[in-house]
Amino acid sequence: MTWTLLLQHLANGVALGFVFGLVAIGYTLVYGVVKLVNFAHGDIFMMASFFVYYGIVLFSFPWWFSFVCAIFLTALLGISIEKVAYKPLRDAPRISSLCSAIGMSFLLENFATVVFGGRQKPFYQPQILSKTLDIGGVRIQLVTVVTILVSVAALLFLNYLVYRTRMGLAMRALAHDFDTARLMGINVDRTITFTFAVGSSLAAISAIFWALRYPQIWPFMGVFPGWRAFTAAIIGGIGSIKGAMTGGFLIGMISIMLVAFLPDLAGYRDAFIFMMLVLVLLFKPTGLFGEA
Amino acid sequence: MLEVKDLHVSYGAIKALKGISFRVEKGSIVTLIGSNGAGKTTTLKAICGLVKVKSGQITLDGDDITNKPTNEIVSRKITMVPEGRRIFPNLTVYENLLVGAYQRKDKEGIKQDMEWAFSLFPRLKERINQKGGTLSGGEQQMLAIARALMSRPDLLMLDEPSLGLAPIIVEELFMVIEKIHQEGKTILLIEQNAYAALNIADYGYVLETGQIALHGPGKQLLGNERVKQAYLGG
Numbered sequence: 001m002t003w004t005l006l007l008q009h010l011a012n013g014v015a016l017g018f019v020f021g022l023v024a025i026g027y028t029l030v031y032g033v034v035k036l037v038n039f040a041h042g043d044i045f046m047m048a049s050f051f052v053y054y055g056i057v058l059f060s061f062p063w064w065f066s067f068v069c070a071i072f073l074t075a076l077l078g079i080s081i082e083k084v085a086y087k088p089l090r091d092a093p094r095i096s097s098l099c100s101a102i103g104m105s106f107l108l109e110n111f112a113t114v115v116f117g118g119r120q121k122p123f124y125q126p127q128i129l130s131k132t133l134d135i136g137g138v139r140i141q142l143v144t145v146v147t148i149l150v151s152v153a154a155l156l157f158l159n160y161l162v163y164r165t166r167m168g169l170a171m172r173a174l175a176h177d178f179d180t181a182r183l184m185g186i187n188v189d190r191t192i193t194f195t196f197a198v199g200s201s202l203a204a205i206s207a208i209f210w211a212l213r214y215p216q217i218w219p220f221m222g223v224f225p226g227w228r229a230f231t232a233a234i235i236g237g238i239g240s241i242k243g244a245m246t247g248g249f250l251i252g253m254i255s256i257m258l259v260a261f262l263p264d265l266a267g268y269r270d271a272f273i274f275m276m277l278v279l280v281l282l283f284k285p286t287g288l289f290g291e292a
Numbered sequence: 293m294l295e296v297k298d299l300h301v302s303y304g305a306i307k308a309l310k311g312i313s314f315r316v317e318k319g320s321i322v323t324l325i326g327s328n329g330a331g332k333t334t335t336l337k338a339i340c341g342l343v344k345v346k347s348g349q350i351t352l353d354g355d356d357i358t359n360k361p362t363n364e365i366v367s368r369k370i371t372m373v374p375e376g377r378r379i380f381p382n383l384t385v386y387e388n389l390l391v392g393a394y395q396r397k398d399k400e401g402i403k404q405d406m407e408w409a410f411s412l413f414p415r416l417k418e419r420i421n422q423k424g425g426t427l428s429g430g431e432q433q434m435l436a437i438a439r440a441l442m443s444r445p446d447l448l449m450l451d452e453p454s455l456g457l458a459p460i461i462v463e464e465l466f467m468v469i470e471k472i473h474q475e476g477k478t479i480l481l482i483e484q485n486a487y488a489a490l491n492i493a494d495y496g497y498v499l500e501t502g503q504i505a506l507h508g509p510g511k512q513l514l515g516n517e518r519v520k521q522a523y524l525g526g
Contacts, residue, residue, distance in 0.1 A: 166394065169383075169387060169390055169391055169394070170391075172380070172382065172383060172387075173380050173383065173391045175382070176380050176381065176382055176383075177378055177380065179342060179374070179378075180374055180378040180380070181391070182342065183340060183342070183362060183366070183371070183372050183374060184366065184371075184392055184394050184439070185362070185363045185366030185367060185371075185394050185395040185443060186363065186391070186394050187363045188363075
């Protein structure tokens with residue numbers, strides 16, 4: 001193992017960490033505000049990649065335009081799911097919306113299987129992104145660099161949104177107390193809609209980078225990334241954005257480093273991830289950055 | 293200003309309010325007193341649109357505001373300080389106040405009102421960057437009132453502001469409430485501490501099991517035998 005190779009793996013780990021982190025933030029935001037684990041989030045991620053696919057195949061959009069459209073469509077999908085499946089159950093016991101979320105997950109997977117077909121489809125690879133950069137012997141794909149840059153930009157924007165805007169303030173108030181937030185004149189429905197839109201757009205961004213890295217898409221492609229990202233959110237402490245990102249990084253790194261250093265054990269990747277989850281929860285039941 | 297007519301509210305099969313009526317005149321302090329479960333909090337929640345009104349009518353300056361969504365009520369300049377303070381413990385004092393000003397966009401006005409709030413509660417200014425959850429009970433109550441004032445309400449509704457506070461702090465608090473009133477706010481105050489409330493109120497209503505049992509000017513109710521026995525400890 002040379003230094004350059006290690007740096008290469010590190011870059012890949014960071015990029016994958018961002019991908020998991022952005023999905024994890026979707027779980028954490030929604031949970032933080034409405035206290036719901038959105039089990040359909042992984043499938044929203046899957047739908048995003050199909051939006052890109054059909055934008056290019058059906059409408060012959062240029063790839064970048066298809067990416068942008070997919071992000072908007074995915075935000076709309078997230079909003080609609082909230083309206084249809086979660087909003088009517090907002091005052092019901094929490095187990096009801098949990099069931100509804102699981103149902104929504106199956107619905108999206110089956111819908112995709114019926115409408116898009118169950119076979120794997122190739123995800124478009126823009127030539128420019130598959131170029132390889134050579135930085136002092138370290139060979140990094142351009143897509144890895146772009147993944148990192150775009151994710152950092154998305155995170156900075158999210159940070160601004162949550163900590164510097166009125167809507168972010170409303171989200172943080174709502175996270176703590178619905179009724180009092182209402183009494184302060186906050187429009188609860190609109191704030192929740194916004195939260196789902198943000199979470200789903202982040203899922204779309206990470207779905208695009210995921211599909212650029214693993215260029216086969218199919219209706220169940222969201223299941224494992226979804227579970228891993230959910231695990232990341234729990235490890236970091238659900239409700240905490242910083243935690244979701246940290247959890248994402250840990251999982252991204254484990255995934256890459258396991259393949260790099262212990263290729264024989266790579267098949268046990270998910271076992272390692274869940275073992276880490278158990279360990280973290282044993283010592284800190286609220287997760288790394290979670291509040292009691 | 294505010295008029296409540298024959299208000300009925302039920303929680304499932306339990307009738308919390310059985311037709312209460314009262315008025316709050318502009319510029320006055322009106323208090324609703326009564327024991328636990330008499331329906332005081334329910335009344336305020338109904339005005340704010342937090343619980344559904346079954347029948348009856350709530351009007352503000354002649355406009356029907358019955359069962360309107362809460363954010364609309366707030367935009368009509370009615371703000372409630374909820375029971376138990378309910379400040380946002382994860383937000384700083386400053387951010388708590390900003391949430392209070394959520395519907396406003398006039399930066400200058402917000403700044404002015406914040407200064408006003410700090411002049412009423414100087415201790416909040418010292419703690420401006422502290423998380424709300426780290427404040428003492430009295431400070432939290434001050435923050436809850438200051439936060440409500442940030443929406444620049446015409447009618448301020450206070451639900452049990454004295455609950456769980458030391459007598460000396462309660463005294464301080466009631467002085468500030470009078471001061472807020474003197475600066476032109478109409479106040480609807482709910483209290484179990486009937487003595488303190490009736491003392492500053494222009495008019496009082498006594499609520500018993502969802503109905504108005506008695507009403508009259510504050511000072512007059514203080515002298516009323518029945519009120520004395522039931523709420524003022526003989």
